[in-house]
Every structure is written in structure tokens, then in C-alpha cells.
Amino acid sequence: xxxxxxxxxxxxxxxxxxxxxxxxxxxxxxxxxxxxxxxxxxxxxxxxxxxxxxxxxxxxxxxxxxxxxxxxxxxxxxxxxxxxxxxxxxxxxxxxxxxxxxxxxxxxxxxxxxxxxxxxxxxxxxxxxxxxxxxxxxxxxxxxxxxxxxxxxxxxxxxxxxxxxxxxxxxxxxxxxxxxxxxxxxxxxxxxxxxxxxxxxxxxxxxxxxxxxxxxxxxxxxxxxxxxxxxxxxxxxxxxxxxxxxxxxxx
Ligand SMILES: O=C(O)CCC(=O)C(=O)O
Numbered sequence: 001x002x003x004x005x006x007x008x009x010x011x012x013x014x015x016x017x018x019x020x021x022x023x024x025x026x027x028x029x030x031x032x033x034x035x036x037x038x039x040x041x042x043x044x045x046x047x048x049x050x051x052x053x054x055x056x057x058x059x060x061x062x063x064x065x066x067x068x069x070x071x072x073x074x075x076x077x078x079x080x081x082x083x084x085x086x087x088x089x090x091x092x093x094x095x096x097x098x099x100x101x102x103x104x105x106x107x108x109x110x111x112x113x114x115x116x117x118x119x120x121x122x123x124x125x126x127x128x129x130x131x132x133x134x135x136x137x138x139x140x141x142x143x144x145x146x147x148x149x150x151x152x153x154x155x156x157x158x159x160x161x162x163x164x165x166x167x168x169x170x171x172x173x174x175x176x177x178x179x180x181x182x183x184x185x186x187x188x189x190x191x192x193x194x195x196x197x198x199x200x201x202x203x204x205x206x207x208x209x210x211x212x213x214x215x216x217x218x219x220x221x222x223x224x225x226x227x228x229x230x231x232x233x234x235x236x237x238x239x240x241x242x243x244x245x246x247x248x249x250x251x
Contacts, residue, residue, distance in 0.1 A: 008074050012139035012189035015175045017182045019066055019120065025180035029122050031057040032086070032203060041090055044203075045097070046155050048086040050227060053246050058084055060250045062207045063231050067118050070184065071209050075116055078233030080240070082108075082115060082208040082226045086122075087155070087193075089130050089202045095195035096153035098130070100161035103139075104208075105187035106146050107160060108226075109218030113143060115187035115210045121177035122203040129202035130193045132175040132183065135168060138190035153195070157221040162190060215239035 001009070008014050020028065035055065036044045052058040061067075062084050071079055089097055105113035125131035149161035167190055175183045185191060187208075196202050212235040216225055228240040231249065 002073055005074055008184065008186070011136045012186040013134050013136070013175070013183060015183040016177060017070060017184065018180070019064070019070075019182045020180035022180060025122065028057055028061060029179070029203075031055070032122055032205075036088075041088075044086060044088045045090065046085070046087060049222075050083050050085075052081070052084045053227065056247045058205070059245075059247045061120060061205060063250045065250065067182065067207065068232050070182075071116060071118065072232065074184065075209065075211055076233075078212050078235065079231055080210050080212055080228045080235065081231050082210045082228050084208065085206045087204050087206060089155075089193070089196040091129075091199050091201070092196045095197050097155055098151070098153055098195050099132075099191075099193040100149045100151075100154045100156055100159075101135075101167045101190050101192040102146060102156060102160050102162060103143060103188050103190060104185075106143060107158060107221035108187075109216045109220045110187075110210065110214050111217050112214060113187065114214050115208055117185050117187065118207040118209070119175070119177075119183045119185065120205040120207065121179050121181050122205055123201050124177070124179050125202050125204060126176045126198075127174050127194070128196075129198040129200050130196040131177065131202070132185075132191055132193045132204070133172045134175060134185060135171050135190040136173055139186040139188040143188065144190075160221075212237045212239065
């Protein structure tokens, strides 16, 4: 196992991985700005899911060979794209919108519950504008029973939250990223994000990957099955209906 893969296995995340150059991320930001102008901020906050199926730039980001190489080091050679999802937090002076502590795989219906996310910073993300926070090593403690958040403004799909007594927030680590950098986290890692109290937007694109041995026997929290697509290697399991690639793979 490489040193990087060992760190990921131990901590459950990697951060500040340099990925897109300033001009590349500038291009992708302009593409996002264009969707924002077309579909509105309300939609762009958390409503852009699996749009790699109809927006080529998202597909290009999700299949960028540099990201897939990084995922291969952690997951092995066979990689399927499960979904993509923007989390875009706008300036929020009343500090209402947040992401509660959760584990990704809890509500995705996957078996085994294994997935990996690359979080691409479309804008700079820091503590002031509500970057992601993680509890290092928390992916090793198994799936926690989630409750519902009592605080209004949770951006998660079914208001899920890990109960306070299970989260040692004194260990929370901020994933501050410059635009174009990525973090990667294990689907069982406890993570969250605070409200955006700055005057800057904080847009991140999550890219969700699984290995082909993972299936989806249950519906996800949105009541759906993922349109999972093989993007590298081989699928020897055929757990998902074959899904054509919507655009050519990024090169
Ligand atoms: O972007 C955020 O603030 C939260 C992202 C998140 O919860 C996730 O990647 O699952």
C-alpha cells in the first residue's frame, strides 16, 4: 500500500490535493456560473444532482484522469461513478444553512456500504465560508444510527444527523481548500459543514465513486437508484444496469 493510501486508510480522508490549474478551475467555475444564471441559486444550492448526465463539463470533471488516478490509488483499478452533487453555500449572514454531522453511505442504500467522494473546490473554501469539516479516523467506528437534526437549516436530504453524543467535535478538522484543489473522503467518515458567514460563495462539487462489488439493494434517501457508470477498469459484478457514458471520457 502506498503512503498516501495508508494515510487515507488511517484517517479516512486526504486533503489539499492539487488538481485543477487556475485556468482549468476558472473555466469550470464559469460553466457553473452559467448554470446558476439559468437555473437560479435556490436550485444550485443542493439541487444539482447527477447532472454529469446532461452537462458535459461535470462529466469532464468527474472523469478527469488525474482524479481517477487518485481514486485508483485508494480504491483499486475498477471504478464506477455513482453520482455527482454540487453543494453551494451562498453568503448567509443569519448563519442558517449548514450540513449536519453525517456519514454519506447511511442513506444511499449501498451494500456493502462503501463509497468514496472527491470534493472539488470550485471556489476557495475556508472556515469562514463553511468549508467541510471531518473527524479524523471516525470511518473506523462503523455506521452510526442517525437521528434528525433539531436545528433548522440542515441541507441534507432527510435532515439526518449523527447524535451529538457520538461526535467528538473537539477533534474536528477543517478541510480548507483553494479553488482547484480537492479533498477525498471515505463514505463512512463523520463530516459536516458550518454556515457561510462570509460575503463569498462556497461552491464544491462532490464526485461519488464505488467499486463494482458494491450494489444498491435499497433506494437512496431521494427514493432512487443511482445511474452508476463504469469509468475505469472492469465490472465483473454487473450489480447495476449497464449505463452508457453520456459524453466521451475526459483525456
Ligand atoms: O459540501 C459540504 O458542505 C458538505 C458535503 C458533504 O456532506 C458530502 O460530500 O457528503
